[in-house]
Amino acid sequence: MAGQTLNPNLLLAVPLAPLLGAAIAGLLGTKFFGNLVGRKTSHTATILGVLVAFVLSAMTLMDVLDGASFNGTLYNWMTVGTLKMSVGFQIDALSAMMMCVVTFVSLMVHIYTIGYMKDDEGYNRFFAYISLFTFSMLMLVMANNFLQLFFGWEAVGLVSYLLIGFWYTRPTAIVANMKAFLVNRVGDFGFILGIGLLLAYAGSMDYQEVFAKREQLATLTLPGTDWMLLTVACICLFIGAMGKSAQFPLHVWLPDSMEGPTPISALIHAATMVTAGIFMVTRMSPLFELSDTALSFVLVIGSITALFMGFLGIIQNDIKRVVAYSTLSQLGYMTVALGSSAYSIAVFHLMTHAFFKALLFLGAGSVIIGMHHDQDIRNMGGLRKYMPITWITSLLGSLALIGTPFFSGFYSKDSIIEAVAETHIWGAGFANFAVLAGVFVTAFYSFRMYFLVFHGEERFGKAHGHDAHAAHHAPAKDAHAAKDAHGHDAHGHDDHGHDDEHEEEHHGLAPGQKPHESPFVVWFPLVMLAIPSVVIGYLTIGPMLFGKFFKGVIFVSEHHQAVEKLAEEYHGPLAMALHSLTSLPLALAFAGVASAYYCYMVNQRVPAWFYAKFRAVHTLLDNKYYLDKFNELVFAGGARALGNGLWNVGDKTLIDGLVVNGSAKVVAWFSALTRLAQTGYIYHYAFVMILGILGFLVYFLPFWHA
Numbered sequence: 001m002a003g004q005t006l007n008p009n010l011l012l013a014v015p016l017a018p019l020l021g022a023a024i025a026g027l028l029g030t031k032f033f034g035n036l037v038g039r040k041t042s043h044t045a046t047i048l049g050v051l052v053a054f055v056l057s058a059m060t061l062m063d064v065l066d067g068a069s070f071n072g073t074l075y076n077w078m079t080v081g082t083l084k085m086s087v088g089f090q091i092d093a094l095s096a097m098m099m100c101v102v103t104f105v106s107l108m109v110h111i112y113t114i115g116y117m118k119d120d121e122g123y124n125r126f127f128a129y130i131s132l133f134t135f136s137m138l139m140l141v142m143a144n145n146f147l148q149l150f151f152g153w154e155a156v157g158l159v160s161y162l163l164i165g166f167w168y169t170r171p172t173a174i175v176a177n178m179k180a181f182l183v184n185r186v187g188d189f190g191f192i193l194g195i196g197l198l199l200a201y202a203g204s205m206d207y208q209e210v211f212a213k214r215e216q217l218a219t220l221t222l223p224g225t226d227w228m229l230l231t232v233a234c235i236c237l238f239i240g241a242m243g244k245s246a247q248f249p250l251h252v253w254l255p256d257s258m259e260g261p262t263p264i265s266a267l268i269h270a271a272t273m274v275t276a277g278i279f280m281v282t283r284m285s286p287l288f289e290l291s292d293t294a295l296s297f298v299l300v301i302g303s304i305t306a307l308f309m310g311f312l313g314i315i316q317n318d319i320k321r322v323v324a325y326s327t328l329s330q331l332g333y334m335t336v337a338l339g340s341s342a343y344s345i346a347v348f349h350l351m352t353h354a355f356f357k358a359l360l361f362l363g364a365g366s367v368i369i370g371m372h373h374d375q376d377i378r379n380m381g382g383l384r385k386y387m388p389i390t391w392i393t394s395l396l397g398s399l400a401l402i403g404t405p406f407f408s409g410f411y412s413k414d415s416i417i418e419a420v421a422e423t424h425i426w427g428a429g430f431a432n433f434a435v436l437a438g439v440f441v442t443a444f445y446s447f448r449m450y451f452l453v454f455h456g457e458e459r460f461g462k463a464h465g466h467d468a469h470a471a472h473h474a475p476a477k478d479a480h481a482a483k484d485a486h487g488h489d490a491h492g493h494d495d496h497g498h499d500d501e502h503e504e505e506h507h508g509l510a511p512g513q514k515p516h517e518s519p520f521v522v523w524f525p526l527v528m529l530a531i532p533s534v535v536i537g538y539l540t541i542g543p544m545l546f547g548k549f550f551k552g553v554i555f556v557s558e559h560h561q562a563v564e565k566l567a568e569e570y571h572g573p574l575a576m577a578l579h580s581l582t583s584l585p586l587a588l589a590f591a592g593v594a595s596a597y598y599c600y601m602v603n604q605r606v607p608a609w610f611y612a613k614f615r616a617v618h619t620l621l622d623n624k625y626y627l628d629k630f631n632e633l634v635f636a637g638g639a640r641a642l643g644n645g646l647w648n649v650g651d652k653t654l655i656d657g658l659v660v661n662g663s664a665k666v667v668a669w670f671s672a673l674t675r676l677a678q679t680g681y682i683y684h685y686a687f688v689m690i691l692g693i694l695g696f697l698v699y700f701l702p703f704w705h706a
Helices: 008-028 039-065 093-116 123-142 146-164 171-202 207-212 229-244 253-259 262-269 273-283 292-314 319-339 343-370 388-402 408-421 428-454 520-546 562-569 573-580 584-602 605-613 615-622 624-677 682-700
Strands: 070-080 083-091
Touching (some): 008 039, 093 273, 093 343, 093 520, 123 146, 123 262, 123 273, 146 229, 146 253, 171 253, 229 273, 253 319, 262 319, 273 319, 273 343, 292 319, 292 428, 292 615, 319 408, 343 388, 388 584, 408 520, 408 562, 408 573, 428 584, 584 605, 615 624
């Protein structure tokens, strides 16, 4: 099969199948066309669409492994001079792997949603959105040109806005989706500038045509400066990735996006939207490799995100927000790998992370269902015996996340740490410290959550919720309230939180109630995601990092040797795991777990002591480094001030005052003057005529000019 071209019609079916499902659920299953189809038809159509996409993606990956590929245009949208704007696919090892990950995780989320959203009024609308999200992401990863990449990029942003604000009657959801949308616009402004620069100087939007001119682009400088054009273009592209992949300081939208239902938390944070930036930088590796400045920028931003977002996970009490900050930290690890020129390791971690992070989010959702939609981990404890499947799958996900040997997260995370140690570009020293310190932090907050939720005393079903050591931090709420048979929660509110004056009222188990294991449609996806969370790293590290899987897809220049040095020391997945037993990362991970166990299972006075002694640090973390307030004061305040200034000076003073009213006043003044001469008396007009003739005579007399 080597050299064979893939069937473009089958490739086209991959994104179109979820789009068709989204159309059936979103148009026929909602008020748009009068609710023509019911819930069963809606979820069947969307799940079938994603299942077809997954099967075709898996077949495509098999063919790609046999040497097949595809790079071509399917549809010419517009031609302007020599510029062609088209829809086309580039299918190689990178895009085929991404297609499989996106469709598999999406399929699990679709199945899970049947159980999680069963009492929600917007059931069909939700299925339409998540299916449309899958279509958008597939268009992004399959693109062979910047125009289609940008289409997919903006489409996932738009659908994430709809999903985060799914419960649109809640003010917090509206604020969260608007925040996500605006922060992503900031990143997208940089992204489109980067695309514009490459288009202006390469004259094409096709990836391969731009890459073919990269050596020529590397000799150019940005007009009017001595900056390398390629450095500026790459940094602009990466600013787009900072918004989409939630890198510091454009990360502020992601924790707030927890306002959406749990299934979309898994979809946005695991395999789709947030990994788009990582995928894009990997795809652009031929350009980034020609600019060490851009790589340093990527490395430092990733290091800050990996370490400092992990710290925020330590003090969170909302189960979904702990996992959200974990996502931020792990995205930082992927970005550090990109900055180290270890692109293959970055996408390897992207893949392994997709499975165990989707598992952790869906596991958190299962716990929330069992707890009747109480999300505060301080009100849980001892759930292991009530929810055994959720417990064991969440434990496997947590072990993968902290990098336990033989689990999938270990192979990708340890490879990143080793690659950074072999990197010599500016910022590598700080990056090395950040990824190592992040190992301890990740293990601590992951198992803090695990112990508080599944072990220890049962803190649910009591009249008073929080234990003493944690009473300082108010719980966050999910909009999705526990319902009785009539679709109302324990307090009689409907699903969308309409009863705003009771917004702070506690949801959860009533005194004496016990949690319960979630239904089959909820725990089945957990089991299916737990399997790759354990084994996928062991099975794929060899070909993906040190084999020929990414040959001809990812470009690494000769003076960036990190992955090559790792390859020299690699002797198989078993040897790598055994070698790690004496390594620093494993010791740090074990120390993190042991610290969490001591603090939350043995001696709960320790967190209270830390809180008392380091109240200022806690306040800083609790306020998320005051970045939200900074954005509100500086950027939002600046935008408001600019808007007010433009209105007062530009609109009221210049346009209304000077142009509109001013011109009217000038006409009135001139009219008043001319009115003085229009008296109606003949002798006045005769006198003016005589004056005029006199003027002509004086002007034209010869002696005057002499």
